[in-house]
Amino acid sequence: MTKTTFTVHRYNPETDSEPTFESYDVPTSESTSVLDGLFHIQETIKENLSMRFSCRQGVCGSCSMEINGQARLACQTPVSELEGEITVRPMYNLPVIKDLVVDMEPFFDSFAEIEPSFESDELDEETDPAVVKPDSDERQVIDPRTDCVGCGACYSSCSIADENYLGPAAINKALTLVKDSRESRTEERLERLMDADGVWSCHVQGECTQSCPKDLPISEGIQLLKREAVKHGVKQRLFPSD
Amino acid sequence: MLVVGAGGAGLFAAMYADEESPDDLDITIVVKKLAGKSGCTRMVQGGYNAVLHPDDSLEAHYRDTVEGGKWINDQELAWTLIENAPTVIRKLENDLGVFFDRDEDGYVHQKPFAGQSFDRTVHKGDLTGIEIMTKIRDELLTRDVTFLEETRAVDLLTHDDEVVGCVVLDMRSGEFEVITANAVVLATGAGATMYRISTPALEKSADGQAMAFRRGVRLQDMEMMQFHPTGLLAGDTKLTGGVIEEGIRGAGAHLYNTEDERFMSRYAPEEMERATRDIVSRASYQEIMDGRGTDRDGVLLDATHLGTDFVEETFPGMTDRTRNVGQDLSEQPVEVSPTSHYHMGGVTIDGNCRTELPGLYVAGEDAGGAHGANRLGGNGVVDSTVLGKQAGQAIASEVRDREPAPYDPEQVEAIITRVTAPLDRSDGADIYELRELLEETMWEHVGVVRTEEKLIEGIDEIRRVRERLDEVSVSGSCQYNLEWNEYMDVENLSLAAEMVARSALYRTESRGAHYREDYPTRNDDRWLANVYVQRAEDGMHIWDEAVEFSRLTPDEEEGVAAAPPEREHADEG
Numbered sequence: 001m002t003k004t005t006f007t008v009h010r011y012n013p014e015t016d017s018e019p020t021f022e023s024y025d026v027p028t029s030e031s032t033s034v035l036d037g038l039f040h041i042q043e044t045i046k047e048n049l050s051m052r053f054s055c056r057q058g059v060c061g062s063c064s065m066e067i068n069g070q071a072r073l074a075c076q077t078p079v080s081e082l083e084g085e086i087t088v089r090p091m092y093n094l095p096v097i098k099d100l101v102v103d104m105e106p107f108f109d110s111f112a113e114i115e116p117s118f119e120s121d122e123l124d125e126e127t128d129p130a131v132v133k134p135d136s137d138e139r140q141v142i143d144p145r146t147d148c149v150g151c152g153a154c155y156s157s158c159s160i161a162d163e164n165y166l167g168p169a170a171i172n173k174a175l176t177l178v179k180d181s182r183e184s185r186t187e188e189r190l191e192r193l194m195d196a197d198g199v200w201s202c203h204v205q206g207e208c209t210q211s212c213p214k215d216l217p218i219s220e221g222i223q224l225l226k227r228e229a230v231k232h233g234v235k236q237r238l239f240p241s242d
Numbered sequence: 243m244l245v246v247g248a249g250g251a252g253l254f255a256a257m258y259a260d261e262e263s264p265d266d267l268d269i270t271i272v273v274k275k276l277a278g279k280s281g282c283t284r285m286v287q288g289g290y291n292a293v294l295h296p297d298d299s300l301e302a303h304y305r306d307t308v309e310g311g312k313w314i315n316d317q318e319l320a321w322t323l324i325e326n327a328p329t330v331i332r333k334l335e336n337d338l339g340v341f342f343d344r345d346e347d348g349y350v351h352q353k354p355f356a357g358q359s360f361d362r363t364v365h366k367g368d369l370t371g372i373e374i375m376t377k378i379r380d381e382l383l384t385r386d387v388t389f390l391e392e393t394r395a396v397d398l399l400t401h402d403d404e405v406v407g408c409v410v411l412d413m414r415s416g417e418f419e420v421i422t423a424n425a426v427v428l429a430t431g432a433g434a435t436m437y438r439i440s441t442p443a444l445e446k447s448a449d450g451q452a453m454a455f456r457r458g459v460r461l462q463d464m465e466m467m468q469f470h471p472t473g474l475l476a477g478d479t480k481l482t483g484g485v486i487e488e489g490i491r492g493a494g495a496h497l498y499n500t501e502d503e504r505f506m507s508r509y510a511p512e513e514m515e516r517a518t519r520d521i522v523s524r525a526s527y528q529e530i531m532d533g534r535g536t537d538r539d540g541v542l543l544d545a546t547h548l549g550t551d552f553v554e555e556t557f558p559g560m561t562d563r564t565r566n567v568g569q570d571l572s573e574q575p576v577e578v579s580p581t582s583h584y585h586m587g588g589v590t591i592d593g594n595c596r597t598e599l600p601g602l603y604v605a606g607e608d609a610g611g612a613h614g615a616n617r618l619g620g621n622g623v624v625d626s627t628v629l630g631k632q633a634g635q636a637i638a639s640e641v642r643d644r645e646p647a648p649y650d651p652e653q654v655e656a657i658i659t660r661v662t663a664p665l666d667r668s669d670g671a672d673i674y675e676l677r678e679l680l681e682e683t684m685w686e687h688v689g690v691v692r693t694e695e696k697l698i699e700g701i702d703e704i705r706r707v708r709e710r711l712d713e714v715s716v717s718g719s720c721q722y723n724l725e726w727n728e729y730m731d732v733e734n735l736s737l738a739a740e741m742v743a744r745s746a747l748y749r750t751e752s753r754g755a756h757y758r759e760d761y762p763t764r765n766d767d768r769w770l771a772n773v774y775v776q777r778a779e780d781g782m783h784i785w786d787e788a789v790e791f792s793r794l795t796p797d798e799e800e801g802v803a804a805a806p807p808e809r810e811h812a813d814e815g
Binding site for chain 1: 275276278279280284285329331332333335336337338339341342343344345346347348349350366369371372373376377379380381383384385414443444445476477478479480481484563566567568569672674717718719721722723724725
């Protein structure tokens with residue numbers, strides 16, 4: 001066991017006018033994750049720290065936070081991977097509720113914006129699932145993009161994320177629907193994505209892909225959608241619908 | 243309609259209720275974490291058992307399920323699951339846009355799982371749960387459903403033996419609210435986390451089971467807690483207990499004790515490491531208890547002879563998980579232990595998830611009956627989704643005209659007084675120490691191998707934990723207070739733990755997940771029966787009733803007595 005110093009963002013809206021950073025010495029070993037360190041502060045040092053967690057296995061995406069300046073899942077970040085002191089603060093671009101907890105509502109609101117529910121004109125509960133070959137073009141594009149855990153790390157890392165821009169995760173979700181041949185609302189979605197706050201807001205800095213704990217090719221996907229949007233725009237110009 | 247819990251069961255209940263009654267049913271979901279991001283359906287790696295192939299049949303899936311459950315399943319409930327599973331698969335793919343893996347010809351791929359007579363497990367890689375839960379959450383985002391996140395249900399409100407609503411706590415603001423409802427669905431996912439080593443998400447704390455018990459609703463087969471044989475041991479990290487999937491044993495990995503002995507040869511010489519979960523769990527537990535375990539109380543799972551490249555390519559998720567904690571499955575044996583995984587027991591319900599208490603419905607792992615003494619891998623997510631569907635549809639048709647009676651403000655006051663008491667105390671017992679004590683007690687005394695002596699000691703210890711809850715003090719204010727949240731979790735967990743221990747003491751035989759060293763054999767003459775527990779003035783009333791073999795009788799199984807067991811009643815204070 002060695003000792004690692006955790007410097008943690010503390011903010012209690014009931015009593016604090018400004019956030020502070022407090023340091024704690026945490027015993028760590030090769031298997032200790034940043035989340036474990038925070039649990040130690042909570043349970044042993046008795047700091048009654050507010051943080052969010054659930055599955056502790058990288059599946060739920062609840063424990064995302066900024067660790068040494070990078071948005072990561074605390075449960076998937078071994079302390080041994082980081083050098084020296086560890087600084088932990090809440091994710092950027094989202095309002096802080098308390099300590100390390102942010103309000104995820106703006107993030108999920110942008111999912112609602114792209115109408116994320118699937119709709120098919122041909123399939124329903126009574127029909128057999130569609131035949132889709134695993135090597136088909138759509139599966140090749142969709143598959144690497146469906147393991148999003150909705151953690152918000154991409155949103156926290158994005159230099160232009162604000163209440164106007166849809167944000168990387170919602171656009172990634174939209175791509176999986178646009179490319180899905182079973183889905184019926186492709187045109188409608190592309191219209192939405194062509195808006196000023198849609199795909200064209202992305203400046204291709206690639207921070208979203210860099211920070212994604214599931215290694216989803218998010219930035220590349222946004223560029224793919226830009227291409228689809230251009231094609232859609234040209235088509236609309238040449239063959240305007242009624 | 244109020245749904246408590248936003249895992250698979252809760253979200254499916256809300257979705258189906260909305261579909262059946264889109265205009266006139268007001269649906270609210272309370273969840274103590276974030277919507278769709280907590281609970282067990284989210285964590286499903288394996289898959290979903292459903293009859294899709296023409297060579298498979300509902301009857302075959304049903305027989306596998308009842309035989310797997312060692313014949314104490316609620317047969318009608320089990321049939322409901324099997325019959326509805328294919329419909330829900332089509333719903334998931336065709337209405338929600340879930341993408342399951344495909345065979346080369348493009349049809350849905352189905353893989354083999356233990357205890358199945360046909361390869362019927364539908365999956366998406368080893369992240370099936372993320373796919374299902376993300377899609378249903380996205381679906382509900384566009385529907386008229388109210389989500390109250392980080393809001394925990396504290397207790398049910400009743401009037402004249404009917405449920406009229408629920409007291410909830412907004413964890414962010416620290417404020418209590420009363421939500422009145424025509425119907426309440428409990429779908430909080432039971433409490434396998436009551437053990438020191440366990441697989442589920444950390445927030446699961448038997449809230450639904452405890453709330454139901456406190457209102458006098460009966461629960462059944464609480465002794466039936468499934469242990470998965472290979473939970474990763476990683477020292478002091480919270481990752482300890484996470485599953486190393488059984489696919490690796492299927493692929494040929496071996497288990498060793500610290501004397502370098504492949505010990506399964508003594509417990510299951512033919513099947514070895516491919517024996518069923520209960521047998522492998524028991525063998526490992528015995529090795530550890532007999533002193534042949536590692537310093538961390540584990541055994542060694544060795545896949546190195548399969549080849550580093552093969553392990554890394556075939557099981558990348560598991561390899562990563564072990565590397566994260568300083569081990570490497572592809573290059574060295576890793577330490578594993580049985581880990582508490584799934585609660586087959588729970589609230590007694592019918593095929594529409596109704597309980598004895600009008601207005602109260604229970605779905606998912608909070609409910610008992612469907613899986614009997616042992617759940618087959620791949621039937622868990624069937625349980626959460628199908629029972630969610632049943633509850634949602636039943637509520638939409640049954641309660642839309644029901645006017646709930648007014649709630650009793652005194653009942654509300656009593657509930658709030660009870661749970662806020664620790665905030666008013668100083669220098670009391672520490673809730674995290676009590677949690678640890680409870681988990682240790684369950685592991686040592688109510689674990690994989692049980693005896694009368696250990697169970698009696700365990701019950702005494704659980705009682706002490708429950709008494710000491712009255713001395714706990716919690717620091718800080720009501721707002722986003724995790725320590726206070728932990729207090730409420732332990733209150734519920736310890737209540738469910740006592741039900742598990744007392745039911746385990748009552749069932750004097752070994753069956754499925756319940757193994758009694760002092761009664762090591764399955765006794766069909768006496769115990770083709772369900773064990774029930776219900777609140778009584780002096781504690782817990784426990785009794786048993788014969789299983790009703792409404793569809794299949796065990797006399798078709800070789801060596802099993804056909805005679806129905808005698809019905810017996812007994813009380814446990």
